[in-house]
Amino acid sequence: MGTYDTGKPGPTIAFMCEYDALPEIGHGCGHNLIAAIGVAAGEALKEVIDEYGGKVLVVGTPAEENFGGKVSMAEAGVFDEVDVALMVHPGNENGVGARSSALMPLKFEFFGKSAHAAIPYDGISALDAAAMSFVQINLLRQYIKPHTSIHGIIKDGGEAANVIPDYASLEYYFRAPTMSYAKEVSEKATEMVKGISEANGTRVEVSEYECPYEDTVINYKLANLLTEKYQALGVEEIRPVNEVAAGSTDVGAVSYKCPTIQGNIKIVPDNIGAHTKELADATISKEGEKGLVHAATGIALVALDLLENPELLEEVKAEQEKTLAKLS
Numbered sequence: 001m002g003t004y005d006t007g008k009p010g011p012t013i014a015f016m017c018e019y020d021a022l023p024e025i026g027h028g029c030g031h032n033l034i035a036a037i038g039v040a041a042g043e044a045l046k047e048v049i050d051e052y053g054g055k056v057l058v059v060g061t062p063a064e065e066n067f068g069g070k071v072s073m074a075e076a077g078v079f080d081e082v083d084v085a086l087m088v089h090p091g092n093e094n095g096v097g098a099r100s101s102a103l104m105p106l107k108f109e110f111f112g113k114s115a116h117a118a119i120p121y122d123g124i125s126a127l128d129a130a131a132m133s134f135v136q137i138n139l140l141r142q143y144i145k146p147h148t149s150i151h152g153i154i155k156d157g158g159e160a161a162n163v164i165p166d167y168a169s170l171e172y173y174f175r176a177p178t179m180s181y182a183k184e185v186s187e188k189a190t191e192m193v194k195g196i197s198e199a200n201g202t203r204v205e206v207s208e209y210e211c212p213y214e215d216t217v218i219n220y221k222l223a224n225l226l227t228e229k230y231q232a233l234g235v236e237e238i239r240p241v242n243e244v245a246a247g248s249t250d251v252g253a254v255s256y257k258c259p260t261i262q263g264n265i266k267i268v269p270d271n272i273g274a275h276t277k278e279l280a281d282a283t284i285s286k287e288g289e290k291g292l293v294h295a296a297t298g299i300a301l302v303a304l305d306l307l308e309n310p311e312l313l314e315e316v317k318a319e320q321e322k323t324l325a326k327l328s
């Protein structure tokens with residue numbers, strides 16, 4: 001984390017950097033650009049913040065693709081004193097943020113008793129409990145609210161057909177528009193699995209096998225500010241906040257700690273998706289460089305506006321408080 005402290009009272013503005021790449025593809029998610037955008041915006045704000053007071057942070061947030069660096073950093077208190085966190089993700093459109101799904105990853109492990117499958121009455125099949133749980137969780141789908149999804153696999157189901165398996169496991173993602181609902185659904189599933197395990201005479205252990213991701217809290221005031229700055233810079237076709245979640249991100253964890261924006265900047269044509277070689281190539285092209293300058297300038301100008309007009313920052317924070325109160 002890079003910090004510049006004016007030593008004078010004022011807001012703390014954080015620019016977030018990502019930098020992890022993908023196997024084989026390289027920077028197919030453009031996190032190398034996110035790093036450059038954050039550093040550039042931080043440097044720019046550092047040049048002027050002495051006039052106003054406050055602090056600039058450039059926060060390196062590793063491993064967005066799988067372990068959710070921002071989640072553990074948020075838990076460790078990195079964003080507790082931050083007033084606003086800003087970042088921009090490159091891709092195939094210009095935008096001012098999007099919702100993301102909360103994700104609760106649960107693993108169910110069943111422990112039974114192995115036996116030769118020709119004398120199955122000496123054993124207790126962990127796989128039977130897993131298979132019944134898999135079916136029961138499928139039945140649960142009828143009762144869940146819209147935009148919520150359950151996807152799971154049988155991770156372990158035994159090694160040989162002539163052995164009653166004493167161990168089986170299921171891995172699930174429970175995704176929902178809010179963390180509280182993702183937890184509610186995953187708790188329902190857990191209760192069902194416990195009942196099934198008992199009925200089968202197995203023992204079950206339930207654990208979070210990956211990092212849970214919170215949904216992203218949208219701050220429309222911040223989104224409007226970035227829209228204004230993008231327009232002033234000549235950025236065209238700016239998509240408003242995308243209200244339909246298309247996945248999950250560790251930015252969600254930060255958005256519960258402070259008003260946060262993850263904007264978007266277009267560096268590839270519409271038909272090129274994320275996690276592609278084409279996007280990786282674009283990050284080091286002329287288009288990538290243009291996107292870098294627009295995105296870094298855009299979020300630096302948002303930060304400057306908040307420093308120059310403390311009442312704007314108050315509005316951003318008031319909206320955040322109101323939204324969080326509704327979610328809890």
Ligand SMILES: [Zn+2]
Pocket residue numbers: 029030031064089
């Ligand atoms: Zn990404």
